[in-house]
Amino acid sequence: MIRMRRVTKIYKGNIYALEDVTIDIEKGEFVFLVGPSGSGKSTFIKLLIKEEEPTSGQIYIADNNIGELRKWKVPYLRRKIGCVFQDFRLLPHKTVFQNVAFAMEVTGKSRHLIEQQVPEVLKLVGLGHKLDAFPDELSGGEQQRVSIARAFINRPPILLADEPTGNVDPSLATGIVKLLEKINSVGTTVIMATHDKEIVNTFRKRVIALENGRVIRDQDRGVYGYE
Amino acid sequence: MNRLLYVLEETLSSLRKNVILAVAAVAVVAVSLGILGLVVLGVNVLSNTIKNSESKVGEINIYLKDEVTETERVEMQRVIESMPEVNKEKIAYKSKADALNEFKSQHPDNPELWELLEENPLPASFVVVTLDPAKVGEVANRLGEDPAFQGKYERIKTASPVIEKLENVYEKFRYVGFLVVIVLAVVSILLVSVTIQVAIFARRREIAVMKLVGATNWFIRWPFLTEGMLEGLAGAFIAILTVFVVKVWLWNPLKESLAFLRMTMSESLLWVLVPVIILGGIIIGAFGSFVALRRFLEV
Secondary structure, eight states, X not given: OEEEEEEEEEETTTEEEEEEEXXXXXXXXXXXXXXXXXXXXXXXXXXHTXXXXXXXXEEEXXXXXXXXXXXGGHHHHHTTEEEEETTOOOOTTSOHHHHHHHHHHTTTOOHHHHHHHHHHHHHHTTOTTOTTOOGGGSOHHHHHHHHHHHHHTTOOSEEXXXXXXXXXXXXXXXXXXXXXXXXXXTXXXXXXXXXXXHHHHHHOOEEEEEETTEEEEEETTOOOOOO | OXXXXXXXXXXXXXXXXXXXHHHHHHHHHHXXXXXXXXXXXXXXXXXXXXXXXXXXXXXXXXXXXXXXXXXXXXXXHHHHHHOTTBOGXXXXXXOHHHHHHHHHHHOTTOTHHHHTOSSOOOOOEEEEEBSSGGGHHHHHXXXXXXXXXXXXXXXXXXXXXXXXXXXXXXXXXXXXXXXXXXXXXXXXXXXXXXXXXXXXXXXXXXXXXXXXXXXXHHHHHHHHHHHHHXXXXXXXXXXXXXXXXXXXXXXHHHHHHTGGGOOOOOTHHHHHHHHHHHHHXXXXXXXXXXXXXXXXXXX
């Protein structure tokens, strides 16, 4: 599903964010991307949605070299990749329903389809009763569930989560990852960047560990491994 | 249909949010297009007035002394006819009696003017029309220096200095007018662009989310483009209204009270002006948004 070949990303000022990364992630996998802050996790995710371009190397998604993708086609790439962030990125003046519906509106889905699918997906993430609430009326955990619903509403084959539990109460963090696991179980490839040791050690998935932009460990059913 | 509704909703809600700036942009668009309309009409009036007078421009009046004899007069006419610049079909001789009759018919309400006269004070004259109005001065000079005319005329009169002045004013009016319009158009493009920049800034979070979930660039751009075009269009309508108000309330009475100037406006021009102003408004609006999108919306 995702292939990186000798990918290096150097930011201005000769800062190596990623160095010589080669990795394969198969369809339907669940991957923890771990490492201390500044190890290159966020860059890894930005490269996949073409928010940044690699300095060298190739990235393939579903066998397409995204480096050769025309600029106007980038939105269509992003429709195939759901994204969840630490800061939720919800629109404060829109309700829960409208926030999720927004992702369907901007990709030109019909009102009928929106009315039908948004409540379904919000039920899936456990917020079926809060359709008309505004984001600031929700807890961090609930807001992150809305953002996951928005990322998943168009059924993308890939879901990227950048520190999704970072702003969530630790007691609710497990619930968020369980939700991602549920989404993974229907065939979605999930990549979750995190430095939450407890979660990585509890769920026992494939772990890709980054340090100073290099892959230092790639292990099935791995543990966090840093102290 | 959904798309259209979406674009309209977004456009209107954005306009509501920054009313003051939008009003300013609309006003400047209206002023620049209104001035464009008035300049075009002004140019038209001036050029018509000049054309009306140019039918007289080619005219030279040679007023003869009373003692000129019949043979001298025939010789003079021969000289005039021999000049290639002169329109031979329009050479006319007005005797003293003709001149008096013309004077009487021009002032029928004041019979005392001529009843008091003991003798006819008006001179006989030749009226000569040149083929090219620009040659009037030259022809008049040559006639004045010709031996057949020496000492036999009171004066030679041409209308050209007045016309030259008028043409001068016309040229200046045209250049200054269109320069002002261009400057104002640039200013209105910039102002529309500022309102769109503010609109983009106000919606930066939404735009970020849109990009995230895969909205196409044009999907993001359209509401801003229509916002700019709507501002331009609103300005255009105000400009058209202004032009018509000026035409009906200012021009029509002015024309009547200054009827002797023989000023005319080509009425059909108004109906050409309407679509031109509307198009101008849309172009200014679209261009303004385009500038803002170019600079502040990296999609």
